[in-house]
Amino acid sequence: MVADIKAMTAEMARDPDSLVFLQLGEALRVLGNLDAAVKVAMAGCERHSDHADAHDLLARVFVDAGNFDAAHEEWERALQLEERHVGAHKGMGFLLYRLDELDSALDHLETALATDPTDESVVQALRTVRAAAEPSEADITAARASGEIRADVFAGFDGAEEGILLVDGQGRVLGGGVRNASGEDVAAEVAAYLAGAAQEAERAARLLELGVWRAIAVEAPDGHLHVSQPRQGTFLLIKRDRAVPPGRVALLAQRAAAAARTWLQAEER
Amino acid sequence: MTSRIGRALDGVTRVRGLQGAMLVSLDDGLVVADALMEGVRGNAMAALAASLANRLSLASASSGIGAPQFLHLQADHGVLLAVPGPEVTLLVCVGGADVNVGLARLEMLRAVEKMG
Amino acid sequence: MKSTRAIEPWVLEPLERFVVEAGARLTLVMTPSGQVIAQHGFARAVDVMAAAALGAGIIASTSELARMLEQAPFSALNQKGESHGIFLSGFDSVRGQMLVLVVYGAESSVGLVQLFFEELVEELRAAAPPPPEHRAVLAADFERDLNESLATLFR
Numbered sequence: 001m002v003a004d005i006k007a008m009t010a011e012m013a014r015d016p017d018s019l020v021f022l023q024l025g026e027a028l029r030v031l032g033n034l035d036a037a038v039k040v041a042m043a044g045c046e047r048h049s050d051h052a053d054a055h056d057l058l059a060r061v062f063v064d065a066g067n068f069d070a071a072h073e074e075w076e077r078a079l080q081l082e083e084r085h086v087g088a089h090k091g092m093g094f095l096l097y098r099l100d101e102l103d104s105a106l107d108h109l110e111t112a113l114a115t116d117p118t119d120e121s122v123v124q125a126l127r128t129v130r131a132a133a134e135p136s137e138a139d140i141t142a143a144r145a146s147g148e149i150r151a152d153v154f155a156g157f158d159g160a161e162e163g164i165l166l167v168d169g170q171g172r173v174l175g176g177g178v179r180n181a182s183g184e185d186v187a188a189e190v191a192a193y194l195a196g197a198a199q200e201a202e203r204a205a206r207l208l209e210l211g212v213w214r215a216i217a218v219e220a221p222d223g224h225l226h227v228s229q230p231r232q233g234t235f236l237l238i239k240r241d242r243a244v245p246p247g248r249v250a251l252l253a254q255r256a257a258a259a260a261r262t263w264l265q266a267e268e269r
Numbered sequence: 270m271t272s273r274i275g276r277a278l279d280g281v282t283r284v285r286g287l288q289g290a291m292l293v294s295l296d297d298g299l300v301v302a303d304a305l306m307e308g309v310r311g312n313a314m315a316a317l318a319a320s321l322a323n324r325l326s327l328a329s330a331s332s333g334i335g336a337p338q339f340l341h342l343q344a345d346h347g348v349l350l351a352v353p354g355p356e357v358t359l360l361v362c363v364g365g366a367d368v369n370v371g372l373a374r375l376e377m378l379r380a381v382e383k384m385g
Numbered sequence: 386m387k388s389t390r391a392i393e394p395w396v397l398e399p400l401e402r403f404v405v406e407a408g409a410r411l412t413l414v415m416t417p418s419g420q421v422i423a424q425h426g427f428a429r430a431v432d433v434m435a436a437a438a439l440g441a442g443i444i445a446s447t448s449e450l451a452r453m454l455e456q457a458p459f460s461a462l463n464q465k466g467e468s469h470g471i472f473l474s475g476f477d478s479v480r481g482q483m484l485v486l487v488v489y490g491a492e493s494s495v496g497l498v499q500l501f502f503e504e505l506v507e508e509l510r511a512a513a514p515p516p517p518e519h520r521a522v523l524a525a526d527f528e529r530d531l532n533e534s535l536a537t538l539f540r
Contacts, residue, residue: 011431015430018429018430018431019428019429020428020429020431022428023428053428116492117324117327117492178332179333180331180332180333181333182333186331186332186333189331190328190331190332193324193327193328193331194328196324196327197321197324197325197327197328200317200320200321200324201321201342203317203406204317204318204320204321204342204349205342205344205349207310207313207317208310208313208314208317208347208349208363209346209347210342210344210345210346210347210348210349210363211344211345211346211347212344212345213342213343213344214343214344214345215341215342215343216325216340216341216342216343217339217340217341217343218325218328218329218334218337218339218340218341219337219338219339219340220329220334220335220336220337220338221334221335221336221338222333222334222335223332223333223334223335224334225325225328225329225332225334227328237328237332239332239334293496294496296465296494297465297494297495297496298494298495298496298497298500299494299495299496299499312496312499312500312503313500315496316494316496316497316499316500317497317500319494319496320493320494320496320497323494
């Protein structure tokens with residue numbers, strides 16, 4: 001590591017415009033040499049002010065130094081430059097989680113996962129934030145009593161909270177819910193994967209000249225999935241046991257899609 | 270292509286409305302063996318079907334129902350169907366919008382059995 | 386900052402499309418001598434130069450192997466690692482032979498890369514303007530051109 005730092009420092013001296021400062025700053029940060037890491041990252045941001053990775057690096061150094069406000073500013077800047085920057089979304093997710101702004105944290109982490117579905121650290125972060133965001137039964141009862149919870153998009157549908165999910169094109173949950181066999185809320189994770197799958201369905205149908213895709217049905221050992229598009233760029237997932245015939249799942253999907261369209265129109269007003 | 274796989278694919282393509290069947294490497298999205306009508310883009314079908322199956326597997330597994338055993342993409346002018354094949358492969362079929370999906374599914378599952 | 390850059394502007398749009406469709410993490414478009422025409426995703430000039438030299442070297446050596454075996458040159462090479470794959474291929478255009486090196490991650494596949502590589506080739510062939518008139522190349526020109534190219538690729 002030290003040899004690497006020496007080599008990178010030499011390269012920076014040789015070519016001050018080099019982007020090697022990104023690796024150098026990160027290496028210094030990992031070693032805990034935060035003063036040097038701040039200097040490298042700030043100099044990098046000055047020279048490459050339109051480079052999102054530079055601001056992401058500086059934000060990470062600020063976080064390690066405990067300067068969360070400055071980190072927030074840098075990640076905001078990174079997102080202005082590159083709106084789907086995974087590192088910046090992860091970072092914002094972390095900062096907002098610290099501030100207990102869990103919904104906003106989830107928005108950022110879901111966008112990060114939709115951008116890079118293979119990033120395990122985001123999946124893990126989503127689980128943590130989701131678990132923290134889960135309201136207690138007492139909170140739900142109190143909120144229902146006070147009318148704080150609005151009627152959900154799929155109110156009245158069987159399994160509305162564990163097997164019907166409405167997702168936007170960026171993989172964010174709009175309504176409904178999905179739970180796995182252990183009863184865990186997996187809506188955020190499923191939503192992120194679902195958006196990626198639906199976009200791939202659109203591309204496959206287009207390039208194979210099949211026309212506009214209407215639905216995807218998936219049979220698996222422990223259940224069925226039915227994915228449809230109630231409106232351009234919005235995806236609906238129905239999850240049911242294997243015991244429910246696929247035809248019935250498709251009918252339920254049609255009814256849920258109609259409810260989703262009505263709800264989306266009302267939301268826009 | 271071994272004759273066993275070729276015969277199995279030919280059997281599937283006898284289902285009315287199917288325009289082709291293909292065995293695809295799931296990791297690579299490449300054609301292993303095919304029986305396609307003229308005009309079907311084999312390489313596109315392989316790459317896109319594998320990618321779609323992989324993405325749907327993530328959604329399916331995370332929702333707690335396990336790995337997909339049958340996929341059916343329904344579009345205005347046709348369908349794309351897939352079942353897991355031997356080893357890490359996928360048996361993929363493409364057909365018109367009027368294809369009997371139930372029959373195609375049965376023939377695809379039978380073909381995979383024959384492939385061993 | 387956009388992470389796709391091209392020295393020849395007609396390469397940019399097809400390359401940007403390719404990167405999105407194929408899910409490429411790194412891409413180099415270069416000549417058989419290793420001169421870089423466009424790049425996506427590289428952070429350091431030194432990496433671009435090394436990758437271009439290695440890519441061009443691999444194509445040169447496999448072409449020579451094919452010649453020794455009295456076969457047509459290999460059309461593409463693909464190597465898959467645990468988390469990344471490398472795809473290397475070439476094509477002819479009015480600007481001469483061009484090579485493309487692609488590094489892709491687990492969210493893509495060689496099938497997707499190959500599929501959209503075919504489209505990239507078609508689009509680049511259609512967009513390529515005729516080559517500029519030949520002029521004598523001096524060592525000083527080469528050095529200056531190289532530095533200008535690197536400056537463009539990492540602006």
